[in-house]
Amino acid sequence: MERNPGFRALVWTSIVTAAIGIGVLFVARARHEAISSNPSQPAAYEILSDEMGTLICIGVPVDTNEEQLRATLVKVADEHQDDAARDYMTSMYLWVEAYLVKDGQRSRVPAGSLRRFVPPGNAEERRRMKIDRGAWDSFxxxxxxxxRTLQ
Structure with a gap:
């Protein structure tokens, strides 16, 4: 019984694609674990605006370093992603933007932002989820x- 060469190519292409996909997932997971295994202390922050939608704007001190900024963005997302009043009708992502604050003035551009996927469902259901929802955060x-905008 002779097989079609196109079928054989399709099978090999599928195997290679699956192997690459699995490899990418392992690399992404290892990267996340490496980052989260060495957490920095979050900086103090104040909420500048939060209309209970998909965007929270916070202010952080001007002397905040990158590790502290990342830790602060994650902390804010963890603390507020499941607020019962938060409306995810327009997007399935929560955005946290951090601005530098110095003498009551905030930077004109964000110092950093985080985007986190928020699965559908009510807040109580999401709180009971066992998955690490920060695993796919993008910064x-x-x-x-x-x-520079504060100088």
Missing amino acids: AITLDEAK
């Missing part, structure tokens, strides 16, 4: 640019 850090 955008623009700390130096934010510092």
Whole structure:
């Protein structure tokens, strides 16, 4: 019985694609574990605006370093992602933007932001989830640019 060469190529392509996908998942998970195994202390923060939608804006001290900024963004997301009044109708992501604050003035651009996927369901159901929802957080850090806007 002779097989179609196109079928054989399709099978090998599927195997290679699956192997690459699994490899990417392992690398992403290892990267997250490496980052979270060495947590920095979060900086003190104040909430600048939060309308219980998908965006929270916070202020952090101007002397905050990148590790503290990341830890602070994660802390805010962890503390507020399941607020019962939060409305996820427009997006399935929670955004946290951090601005530098000095003498009551905030930077014109964010020092950093975090985007976190929030699964559908009510807040109580999400609190009972056992998965690490921070595993797929994405960060955008623009700390130096934010510092320049305060000078």
